[in-house]
Amino acid sequence: MVMLRKAGQGARPHRTGTGPSRVAAFLVAGALWSPAWAAPLTFEQALSLAEQQAPVLKARQAATEEALHSRTAAGQLPYPKLAVGVENYPVSGMDRFSWNRESMTMRRVGVMQEVPNAAKRAAQREGAQARAERERAMLDAERLAVRREAALAWLAQHYAERKLKTFAAFEHENQLLRDTLAARIAGGKAMPADALMARQEALMLAERRDELQAGFEQARAGLARWTGAPAETDAAAPVIPFDAPTLLPRLERHAELLASTPMLAMARAEVAEAQASRRGDWGWELAYGNRNRAYGDLLSFQLTFDLPVSPSTRQEPQVIAKQKQLSRLEAERDDALRRLRADLENQLTELQRLERALDRQTASALPLAAERVQLSLAGYEAGRADLASVLAARKDAAEARFRALDLEAQLMGQRAKLAYLIAE
Template sequence: MFIPKSAGRLSRLPRCCAAMLLALTSGVGTAFAEPLSFEDALAIAVNETPALRAESAGIAAARQTAIPAGALPDPKLVLGIDNLPIEGPDRFSLTRDGMTMQRIGVMQEFPNGAKRDARVAAAQGRVALGEAQTRITRLAVLRETAVAWIARDAVERQLARIDALDSENRLFDAAVRARLAGGKGSALDAVASRQEAAMIDARRDELNARRQQAIAALKRWVGPRAEAPLTGAVPDWPIARGTLTHALHAHPELAVFDPKGRVLDAEVAEARAEKKPDWALELAYQKRGAQFGDMAMVQVSFDLPVFAATRQDPKIAARLAEREGLDAEREAVLREHAAMLETDFADYQRLVSAVKRQREVLLPLAGEKVDLALASWRGGKGELTDLAMARRERIDAELMAIALEGERRQMAARLHYAYSEHAYSEPTVSGEKQ
């Protein structure tokens, strides 16, 4: 059977397309597999988190609103007919009576200067308030991103230790089998290594579930990059009680009360300015019949705030009460954050001590216990169950050491991004170490 050469070339096309598709998909996979460092995670969160984009849009809106805050009201076009007769032979005539005029004019209202200045101050205060609230949101984003990254890093360190335990378990199983083959030990000893392997698998399943939860938490802040492998380490922030307490008064959640106060002060000033009269100017051209001369009109009107006791004064009192309440609210927030700082710092000190004790005391003791139990078992004086129990305790101690270090780092991140003056002064995060 004759097969044309062109048919052979055509048959290779699907394979070429498949190769190209494989190359493209592998390239996409490589792009998503780019490691995610701690600094990269913070930079992505700050630049891409929807909450911060929403805050930025709110600030832009406040700035646009501030532009016309002190402007005069729009002028008004006035159209009318004055002195139109409705009875007699000249009724409804626009030209026969000398007093009948067709009027076109413009009127401009002029709010008093104090009121306009107060509106400008209030608008500027709202812009500053939006910026202060953005700083609060930004620190919250940094804090939660840091905590999520550290949580995933700690879980993956535990998983790495669990994977290393597999090889140790195989050696343990081989030693037990060799001892049984030599006629030593009991049939129950063969179960110990398999029980340990099952326990390791159960721990791995638990840690894998926690890893997926940590990735989900991180994905809230960095999006799809949360799936990428982690790289690098967490900065070693200086956590000193005196420094944190000193920076407490500059906390963004306290700083936000300054622009809030400026807005209320401006509203108080505007309420007081309502006691001063506004005025308006009207200019009009009045056209009469051809036999009469046209006329012009100039008119000035003034507001008369003569009922201040029932109008302006209650508004002023209400704004002053709000201002007093704001001062009390600031004091309450200050006390709340001072208590939170004391609580969190005490917890941080506890974790520092726990990490040190776990690594310097409990972990070495667990290793020593395994060595003693192993020597006793090999010498025929100890039970395999004692050795298996000692090995489980060492596994627990190793995983606990990693978990405690992760908790310590998370608490350090919370303290740094809640009370550190350095964190307040960072305008952006662009990937550099802090």
């Protein structure tokens, strides 16, 4: 650590306050803990951070817990009612405004309870249970979506970093060639126009670097959205395992279809509740009447029953409407199942195409491009080829490497989409 001192004075430790050495130590410690000095972010770490920090998952978790708590109250009897009043209080005649002269006058207190029929309450419980299952299914689907988007964001930054490193190596090769150009021109082995061509090539390389850097910054911001802070990705390519032959048989567990089964259960519960309304509800009431002691107190009990009159204009339209809603949901689910099956088959076909294209690129295109560079460079050094052919060959070789990275990125992205498409 460098100690600051005045001229002609020795170094003395600072025992009070925050001296320059302590400030420097704090700055070094802060730098060591900053993201720039942090360990590279692995693929699994990115997915874990995204799952822990995603606000949409917190919202879904709250909705799930809400539905679970609401399930307890479903199908319960409504609140009982307390009735307090006075009956047959005289307001005219000789006994008016008297509590004791009229035998029918009494102070009354009672309890009333409405009782929906059992079928209706059972349907309400089934509906609440289905709603809780729907919220849980939507949470699982959202978790898959978060992992998929975080995986794609990590892959985008990872391959943007690899492109920058590949481009840096390409720039270094061209720089070595430009460094020898002046000597070759002086020795008559190169034309003066080659110097101008090399400068033009440098300008094009600078523009391409800006494009790659902008792509990297965009990918970095996309990954930071899910992980909470910018970070470098791990250099090793991730392993994204999935079993392609099992995807189609498990299509009903597709993220878009997870909530469809409980939604159908909710619709069936609503149909059952509407059908139960045909029978009507009932209730009971118990009351105690206090009168003059000379007449004695009274106890009353009564039952009430709904009379579902005119069902063709009241209950039946509701039943038919709920049945139509159920039919609509079933048809929409069947349509979604067909659409997702076709989409999954297309994605599997695209995955196979990308695998074949990457194999061709790495097994044939890259070796051929490298061989062309060697031949053109050998011809240039022997005076049998010009600089343009060398630059063109190197540019094509770099594009071949970029093409291989693009295909690998597309392949890994396709695997990530398929790996986080079907729930376990």
